[in-house]
Amino acid sequence: MIRAYAAHQAKGQLTPFEFEPGELKPDQVEIDVVACGICHSDLSMLNDEWQISTYPFVPGHEVVGTIAQVGGNVKHLQVGDTVGLGWFSGSCMTCDQCMSGNHNLCASNEQTMVGRYGGFADKVRCNAEWAAPLPPGLDVKKTGPLFCGGITVFNPLVQFDVKPTDRVGVIGIGGLGHLAVQFLNKWGCEVTAFTSSDAKRDEALAMGAHRVVNSRDAAQLEKIAGSLHFILSTVNVDLNWSAFLNALAPKGRFHTVGVIPSPIPAVAFSLIGSQKSLSGSPLGSPATIRKMLEFCARHRIAPITEHYPMSRVNEAMAHLESGKARYRVVLENDFT
Secondary structure (H helix, E strand, C coil), X not given: CEEEEEECCCCCCCEEEEECCCCCCCCEEEEEEEEEEECHHHHHHHCCCCCCCCCCECCCCCEEEEEEEECCCCCCCCCCCEEEECCEEECCCCCHHHHCCCHHHCCCCXXXXXXXXXXXXXXXXXXXXXXXXXXXXXXXXXXHHHHCHXXXXXXXXXXXXXXXXXXXXXXXXXXXHHHHHHHHHHHCCEEEEEECCHHHHHHHHHHCCCEEEECCCHHHHHHCCCCEEEEEECCCCCCCHHHHHHHEEEEEEEEECCCCCCCCCCCHHHHHCCCCEEEECCCCCHHHHHHHXXXXXXXXXXXXXXXXXXXXXXXXXXXXXXXCCCCEEEEECCCC
C-alpha cells in the first residue's frame, strides 16, 4: 500500500489517500521518498489549468529517495541506492529519440504525475532509466528541485552549446532563474540577471550574476542592445519582445523554458538581419540529468530551499501560490 496526499477535484485540498500499486513491473523501480520538491507545475496540475489532470490527483515530480525494490530486468540499480526522479517516469526505449539518447523527446513518454500518482507520497515508481543516482556531496533533502527546475535550465546550455566566453542573460530570478544564474556563473559565462523586482538585485549578484537589469526599464534594456549571445527566459508572462530581441548580439538566441501565455511576436527582419533565433526546450534526458548532478556536486551548486513536513502540504502549496517562496519549496516525508 502506498500512502499519499491527493486532491479529489480541481483546486481541492490535498488529503490523505492510499492506493495499491500492484506488482512491480520488470523494468521499474520503487523509491522510498525522502523529500519531494514543489514546482509551479504541481499547482497548475492541481488546478487543472492545462486540462490534462485526472482525479484523485497526487502531485509531485521532484523526488529524491532510496531504492526500495527493483524489477527483474533492472541491473544498474540496487536496493538502497539514492536516486532522484523528475517530470518523466518512463519512455518507450525503442523509438529514434530514445535510441539516440533523447528520451525526453519520446512521443510516448510517461510523466510522473500525469495519468498516474506522483511523489507527494511515501513511495513512487518509475521506469529505471529515469531514476538518476545521486553523486556524493549532494544534500538529499535539498536536491529534489534539480530534477525539474534545475534540469529545465541546464538542458539548454548543453543543447545549444553555450560557451564559457558567452554573455548570457537570465530573465526571472525565481525557482528556475536562481539556478540558471548559478549554473551559468560556474559555466564561465558573463551573466546578466533580468528581474522586475529591485529587491532581488543583491540576491542575484550573490548567486553569481555579474550585473542586474530591471526588465521593465526600457532605458536599461537599450543600454545592452546587441550584447548578449544567449537569453534564457524562465518566466510565464509576456515581455517587451522587441527590446529583448534587440539585446541579442548577431547570431544570438532567445530561448524560453517558461510557458508564455501569448504567441511571441517577432518581425522577420529582426531575426534575419543578424541571424538571430527563437527556441524552447523541455526537461533533459537521463544522460543530461546525470551531467547536471555531477556539475552541481563539483561546483557545490544547490537550490535555495524552504522546507515543510509533507503533512503540511496544503500550507506549503499556499506559500508557493502566494509568490513568496525563496526560491524552491521542499516537502519532507513524515508518514509514520
